[in-house]
Amino acid sequence: MLCKEKILSEDYYDVITDFPVSAEAAANLDLCVVPVEEGYNLVYIHRNNVVNPNEYYFEHRSMPKLYGLMQGEGGKAAFDPTALIASGITRLQREPLALTGRGCVIALIDTGINYTDPVFRFPDGSSRILAIWDQTIQTGEPPKGFLYGSEYSREEIDRALEAEDPYALVPTRDEIGHGSDLAAVAAGSNLMEGEQFLGAAPEAWIVVVKLKPCKRYLRDFYLLPEGVPAYEEGDIMLAVQYVDSFAKAFQRPVITCIGLGTGQGDHSGNSALAKYLDAVAMRRSRAVIVCGGNEGNSGHHYLGSMDGTQITPRTDVEVRVGEGTKGFLLEFWGAIPDTYTISLRSPGGEVIPAVKVGLREVLTYRCVYERTRVAVAGTLVEPTTGEEWILFRLDAPTPGIWTFRVEAVREVHNGTFHMWLPITQFVSGEVFFLQPTPFGTLTEPGMAEHVITVTGYQAGNNSFYAESGRGFARSGGVKPDLAAPGVNVSVLRGTRSGDSLAAAITAGAAAQFMQWAVVEGNEPVVGSREVKHYFARGAARSEAITYPNREWGYGRLDMVGTFNAMIGV
Numbered sequence: 349m350l351c352k353e354k355i356l357s358e359d360y361y362d363v364i365t366d367f368p369v370s371a372e373a374a375a376n377l378d379l380c381v382v383p384v385e386e387g388y389n390l391v392y393i394h395r396n397n398v399v400n401p402n403e404y405y406f407e408h409r410s411m412p413k414l415y416g417l418m419q420g421e422g423g424k425a426a427f428d429p430t431a432l433i434a435s436g437i438t439r440l441q442r443e444p445l446a447l448t449g450r451g452c453v454i455a456l457i458d459t460g461i462n463y464t465d466p467v468f469r470f471p472d473g474s475s476r477i478l479a480i481w482d483q484t485i486q487t488g489e490p491p492k493g494f495l496y497g498s499e500y501s502r503e504e505i506d507r508a509l510e511a512e513d514p515y516a517l518v519p520t521r522d523e524i525g526h527g528s529d530l531a532a533v534a535a536g537s538n539l540m541e542g543e544q545f546l547g548a549a550p551e552a553w554i555v556v557v558k559l560k561p562c563k564r565y566l567r568d569f570y571l572l573p574e575g576v577p578a579y580e581e582g583d584i585m586l587a588v589q590y591v592d593s594f595a596k597a598f599q600r601p602v603i604t605c606i607g608l609g610t611g612q613g614d615h616s617g618n619s620a621l622a623k624y625l626d627a628v629a630m631r632r633s634r635a636v637i638v639c640g641g642n643e644g645n646s647g648h649h650y651l652g653s654m655d656g657t658q659i660t661p662r663t664d665v666e667v668r669v670g671e672g673t674k675g676f677l678l679e680f681w682g683a684i685p686d687t688y689t690i691s692l693r694s695p696g697g698e699v700i701p702a703v704k705v706g707l708r709e710v711l712t713y714r715c716v717y718e719r720t721r722v723a724v725a726g727t728l729v730e731p732t733t734g735e736e737w738i739l740f741r742l743d744a745p746t747p748g749i750w751t752f753r754v755e756a757v758r759e760v761h762n763g764t765f766h767m768w769l770p771i772t773q774f775v776s777g778e779v780f781f782l783q784p785t786p787f788g789t790l791t792e793p794g795m796a797e798h799v800i801t802v803t804g805y806q807a808g809n810n811s812f813y814a815e816s817g818r819g820f821a822r823s824g825g826v827k828p829d830l831a832a833p834g835v836n837v838s839v840l841r842g843t844r845s846g847d848s849l850a851a852a853i854t855a856g857a858a859a860q861f862m863q864w865a866v867v868e869g870n871e872p873v874v875g876s877r878e879v880k881h882y883f884a885r886g887a888a889r890s891e892a893i894t895y896p897n898r899e900w901g902y903g904r905l906d907m908v909g910t911f912n913a914m915i916g917v
Contacts, residue, residue, distance in 0.1 A: 351392075355380060355382070355392055360380070361392070362390065362391070362412050363391040363393060364391075364411075365389045378393070378397060379391055384589055390585070409731055412566065412581045412582050413580075414579065414612070414774070415581065416578055416579075416608065417607065417608060418791070420642060424843075429546060431849075433807075435807075437548045437853070441550070447861075447864055448552070448863070450551040450552070450863050451599075451863055452859040452862045453478065453595070453601065454534050454603050454855055455557070455604045456530055456605050457588065457591065457608070458557070459523070460522035461527050462521060462525075462528045463477055463505055463514075464514050467547065468531065468536070476553055477556060480505070480556045481558070481587070482497055482498050482499075483497035483583060483587075485497060485519060486498065488500070526848070527556065529840060530607050530848055530851075533838075534852040535548070535552045535859070536840075537551075547856055549856040549859035552603075557587035559584065560579075560583055562578045566578075570770070576773050576774065581620060585620065592604070592631075592634065596633070597633045598872045600633070601862035603634075603859050603862065604634070604636045605855035606793070607846075608639075609642075609771060609817075609847075610771060611641075611643060611648060612677075613679075614730070615792065615821060615822040616795055616822045617793070622792055629796070629798035632874065632875050633875065634876055635855075636796075638793055639794065639803075639848045640803040640817035640850075641771065641789070641816075642771075646772045647781050648772070648781070648784065649768055649769075649785050650783065651766055651787070652665065661756035661763070662754060662755040662756070663755075664753050664754075665754060666752075666783070667750045667780070667782070668748075669745045669750055670778025673745055675745060677740065677770055678739070678767060678769055679739055680726075680754070681737055681765060682738075682765040683764045684735055684762065686760055688738075688765060689703065689755050690702060690752055690754050690755070692722065693753070694720060694746055696717055700713050705724075719746070720742060721742075721743040722742055771791060787818045787819065788822060790828060797825060800829050800830065802832050802901075803817060803830075803850060803901065804831065804849065804850040805833060805835065806836070812900070813845070813847070813850075816850075820898055828900075829883070830854065831904050837853070857907050861907070883910055886908075887902045887905065888905075
C-alpha cells in the first residue's frame with residue numbers, strides 16, 4: 349500500500365513519536381512514517397503489528413488525542429458590533445491607524461469554510477482566501493510535501509466563483525459551519541448592501557484547513573457518541589505545519605487560530621501538539637491563538653489533596669453516571685514524589701482492587717453482576733512529565749455512583765493529584781464528579797506556554813462566560829492569558845457562544861497588531877510572545893479583581909489600551 353493509503357486506512361493505527369524511525373523498522377513492521385517539524389513523526393502501523401489492537405495502548409504521549417469543537421448553541425439576530433467595540437477593534441479599524449489586518453494571514457484549522465460567502469471576498473468579488481487544504485477530499489492534489497487531501501489555490505477558488513456551479517470546480521464545503529463562523533468573526537469583510545457584517549480584520553488574507561474526522565477505531569477506543577465531530581492530534585499538527593508555510597518573516601505574518609480543545613493530557617502543555625505550537629509561536633511574524641474551552645461548568649475536573657497527618661492517606665472520589673452512558677475515560681495525574689494506587693467501587697458494590705501500575709500493560713476487569721468492563725493502564729513515570737499517570741476506561745458503566753479510592757502508597761510529601769473526564773460532547777449521557785473543581789478546566793492545547801490562550805466573557809455586561817475554561821495550568825503557569833467576547837457573538841446570519849469565538853476575535857486583533865508592527869515596519873521583530881505581552885499590558889482590568897486571574901488572565905482584550913500602553917497613556 350502507498351503511504352497515503354495507510355494514512356487513511358482503518359487497518360493502520362496512528363502513533364505520534366518524538367524520535368526517528370529507522371528505514372529498517374519501517375520496512376519490517378509495515379510502517380508509514382510522516383515527519384513533522386520539531387522532531388516529531390506520525391507513524392501509521394498495521395493493526396497486526398500492534399500488541400493488543402483491541403485495547404490499543406501505547407505510551408500516553410504516543411496516543412493521538414482527540415479534539416472537539418468549542419462552540420455552543422446560538423440564535424438568530426441581526427449583526428451586532430458590540431463584541432468588536434468592547435475589544436477596541438472597531439476604533440483601530442478607522443483612521444488614523446486604519447488597522448484591518450492588511451498584509452497578514454489568518455489561518456483557521458477547523459471544519460473548513462464556505463468559500464462562496466461574500467464575507468470572504470474583496471469588493472470586486474475575488475476571494476480573500478489564499479488556499480484551502482481539505483483533508484477529507486482525496487480526488488485532488490495534496491499540498492506540496494503532504495500526502496493526503498486536496499489543496500485549492502486562490503486562483504482555483506476565483507475560477508470557481510465565476511462558474512455557474514462553483515462546487516463542480518472546488519468541491520470543498522463546511523457542512524458543520526464552525527470553521528466558517530470563526531473565519532467570519534476573525535476576518536469577515538465589511539458588507540453594507542442588503543446584509544451588514546464586519547469581522548475583526550476585514551482585509552486579512554485567509555488560509556483554511558478542513559480537518560478530516562478521526563478514524564473509527566479511535567472513536568471506539570475513546571467511546572465517543574455517534575455523530576460528534578472529533579479530530580486527531582496528528583492531523584492538526586500537519587495542519588499547523590501547512591499554514592505556517594504561508595508566513596514570510598518580517599513581511600507577511602501568519603496568525604493561527606485553533607478553536608478546538610480536549611480534556612486529555614496533563615494540562616501543563618506537554619502534549620505533542622502543545623509543544624509544537626509553542627515552537628511555532630516562538631518564530632518571528634507568527635501568533636498562535638487557542639481557545640480555553642467550554643469545560644468550566646461541566647464538573648469534569650477533580651483536584652485532590654492529602655497531607656501526612658492521616659493515618660492512612662486516602663481520598664474517595666465519586667463520579668455520577670447517568671442512564672444511557674456509553675462509557676467514558678478518566679485520567680489521573682499524581683504529583684512528584686508521591687505514589688498512589690486507586691481502587692474502584694461500582695454502584696452495585698463490586699470492587700476492583702488497587703493495582704500497581706506497570707509499564708505498557710493493560711489490566712481488564714469485568715464486573716460479575718453488571719455489564720461494565722473496566723480497563724486500567726498507567727505508568728509510575730510518564731515520560732513527558734515524570735508524574736504518575738493512570739487511565740481508567742469504563743465501557744457500558746452501570747448508572748449510579750462510581751467511587752475511585754485514591755490511596756498513597758507511602759508517606760505523603762506533595763499530596764496533590766488531579767483527575768479529568770473527557771470534554772462534555774465526548775461523553776454520551778451524564779457523567780460528572782460530585783465534588784468538582786471549576787479551576788484547572790482549560791482544555792489543551794491552552795496550557796502551551798507561548799501561545800495566546802483566550803477565555804470568553806459577555807461584552808454587554810462584562811460578566812464571565814460560565815462555561816468557559818478556567819486556569820491556571822497544572823504546573824502553576826498563568827493561563828488563560830486574556831478574556832475576549834465569547835457570548836452571543838455575531839457570526840454569519842446569527843449569533844453563537846463559546847470560547848472559540850473569543851479566540852477568533854483575538855486572532856483578528858492579532859492581525860491588526862501584526863499589520864502595524866510587521867507589515868508597516870513599526871516593530872518588525874515580533875512573535876506570539878510579544879503580541880501576548882503587549883495585549884496583557886493593554887488589557888482592561890477591574891479594580892475588584894486580582895490579576896493574573898484564573899478566569900480573566902491578565903484582563904479583557906482591549907486594543908485601544910494596547911496602543912495607549914505603548915505610548916505611556
